[in-house]
Amino acid sequence: MSLAGRLSGGSKSEYLKLIETGNMDSTVNVSLAERSYPIWIGTNVLANQLHQTQQLLSHWKHAVVIHDEHLASVANQMVGALEQLGVRSDFIKIPSGEKSKCVEQLSMIWEQMLQCKADRKSVVVAIGGGVVGDLAGFAASTYMRGVRFVQIPTTLLSMVDSSVGGKTGINLPASKNIIGAFWQPHAVCIDTRLLNTLPEREYNSGLAEIVKYGVILDAEFFSYLESNAFGILNRDADALNKIIARSCELKASVVSADERETTGLRAILNxxxxxxxxxxxxxxxxxxxxxxxxxxxxxxxxxxxxxxxxxxxxxxxxxxxxxxxxxxxxxxxxxxxxxxxxxxxxxxxxxxxxxxxxxxxxxxxxxxxxxxxxxxxxxxxxxxxxx
Ligand SMILES: NC(=O)c1ccc[n+]([C@@H]2O[C@H](COP(=O)([O-])OP(=O)(O)OC[C@H]3O[C@@H](n4cnc5c(N)ncnc54)[C@H](O)[C@@H]3O)[C@@H](O)[C@H]2O)c1
Ligand SMILES: [Zn+2]
Structure with a gap:
């Protein structure tokens, strides 16, 4: 049976389980041997997720929080949350937009990490969409030959696509995503509440990748999207929880089977x-x-x-x-x-x-x-x- 067949056939019971859990928090595990990590999904749960993250990461004493300029208020909320966990934090603000995925911003991050005395045990926390996730992830993969990395995706696209699979990187003026590394996060914290402020066009754009997962891997999920389009467009918490969790599961299954795009299986995501x-x-x-x-x-x-x-x-x-x-x-x-x-x-x-x-x-x-x-x-x- 083809990969698509195996994935769509083998995942039915998980899908039903997901439907039954309603808008309860979901966890999707990305299975990649020693690089496996959890994706936590819920509404209004960021503080809990940070607590869970700390339990997962040993010796987490310092966080370098790299955030999109539009997410400054979320970054501010992190100050107290991290303090409560006993984690020292430093903040780096990134101008919003694709232009920030460049050598100059990367180099600025490296310099600032050095200045704030980030060491091998520091953890890079990315707050933003795919731009900040890709940039901060690449910075984490290169600083001191690699430090730990946690993602807090804030766009729908980054929740269902760019935060799953470990691709990080930047652009050169002549080519997108041409410089980069595979660097898996240690945890991904998805709080669907953060989507409340996302502009409608950006939100709808993320839905295209979700429809893609249905077409390539899961007919039942596709039917769910057809029947629940109204709730999905209205960012209903229950619907969001289900479509994000299922999308992450589907992408994670493909990535687990072809982490570094070597066997060709990952191509179906294209x-x-x-x-x-x-x-x-x-x-x-x-x-x-x-x-x-x-x-x-x-x-x-x-x-x-x-x-x-x-x-x-x-x-x-x-x-x-x-x-x-x-x-x-x-x-x-x-x-x-x-x-x-x-x-x-x-x-x-x-x-x-x-x-x-x-x-x-x-x-x-x-x-x-x-x-x-x-x-x-x-x-x-x-x-x-x-x-
Ligand atoms: N690593 C991967 O596997 C992978 C996969 C797909 C895409 N990508 C990359 O992702 C990038 C695109 O990501 P994106 O679509 O998330 O765009 P983005 O990161 O540029 O965010 C889109 C816009 O929304 C704003 N924003 C983000 N979260 C917000 C929120 N909660 N409220 C209000 N505004 C918010 C940002 O400031 C920005 O203006 C591209 O660079 C692409 O190459 C990477
Ligand atoms: Zn895409």
Whole structure:
């Protein structure tokens, strides 16, 4: 049985267990031998989670809290919480936005860590979305050849995607995420209350990755998303707890099977991303948020799969309706020349020897890696999904 089949088949009882626990706190364990770690999920539970973190980390006496500038109030709340635990803390504020994933910010963090006498036993605590998580995680992986790292993700995307799997890194002006390291956190504390202040567009963008998990691995989860779209859009605590926990479980299962992207299994997480990355690159990362580009990318990939007879038109309709229902774009409304998109797809980091490889669905809950996809099919699926 394929990986997707094994994961979606083997996880049913866990899924039901999750549904039954309601909005109680959930824990997802990421199994990676000695690098295994828990993801704690709950609402209004940050102080408890920090307490749990301290019990997990031996000799935690010093925290370097690296936070997004928009999360200063959360960082402030940490001062007292850490003090109560007997942990000395230093704070580093990072300007919000992708530009901060750069050598200059990284070097500033290293300098400040040195100044505040961070040592091998210090723990880097990242508070923010994927930008701060990736940057702080990379700083943690390199300072004194690696110090411990805890994530407090604050965007939906970082809760369900970037905080699971251990990829950390920064950008160079010419290439995104080109410098980095695999560095697993020791714990991830998810407090869904932090999502209350997240702008609607950012929140909806994170939903695209959640739909992706349903399409690639779990038909039952996909149905749950269809039936609960209203509560999800309204950030209902119960729905949030379930969709975040299930998404983390699904990503964790894939990561556990292919931690360093060596066996190819992790590639299924790239569903919709070859099209999506090309859309982001050809619009200079300024028009669409990542999840929005991925939503259009999944629609294009889904269209291609339907044309090729790999999955049914009905499955494609369900995917499109769900994405639309979650207020995500499903058509390209920028006049990007198809040839530019195609060329960006060919130079995507995940493309091997210029051969187009796509993750395509066979049915909701199952995908296949397809190599050597014809350019004319790709062109057709781009042009069929324009506004
Ligand atoms: N490491 C991985 O596996 C992985 C996976 C996916 C994406 N990423 C990376 O993640 C980054 C994108 O992450 P993101 O989408 O979380 O964006 P982000 O970190 O830029 O956050 C988006 C915006 O929301 C603001 N914000 C964050 N939390 C908030 C809150 N609770 N309330 C109000 N505002 C808040 C931020 O200041 C920022 O303006 C990219 O750099 C991408 O490469 C990494
Ligand atoms: Zn993504």
């Amino acid at each position: 569903y919709g991303h070859t099209f999506g990355h090309a859309i982001e690159a050809t619009t200079a990362y300024g028009t669409y948020l990542h999840g929005e580009a991925i939503s259009i990318g999944m629609t294009m990939a889904g269209h291609l799969a339907a044309k090729a007879g790999m999955w049914t038109a009905e499955d494609l309709r369900r995917q499109t309706d769900l994405l639309r229902g979650l207020k995500l774009p499903v058509v390209l409304n920028e006049p990007i020349p198809t040839i530019d998109l195609l060329s960006a797809m060919r130079s995507d980091k995940k493309t091997e020897h210029g051969e187009l490889q796509l993750i395509l669905p066979n049915r909701i809950g199952h995908v296949t890696v397809v190599k050597g996809v014809s350019e004319s099919d790709v062109i057709q699926s781009i042009d069929a999904n324009r506004a």
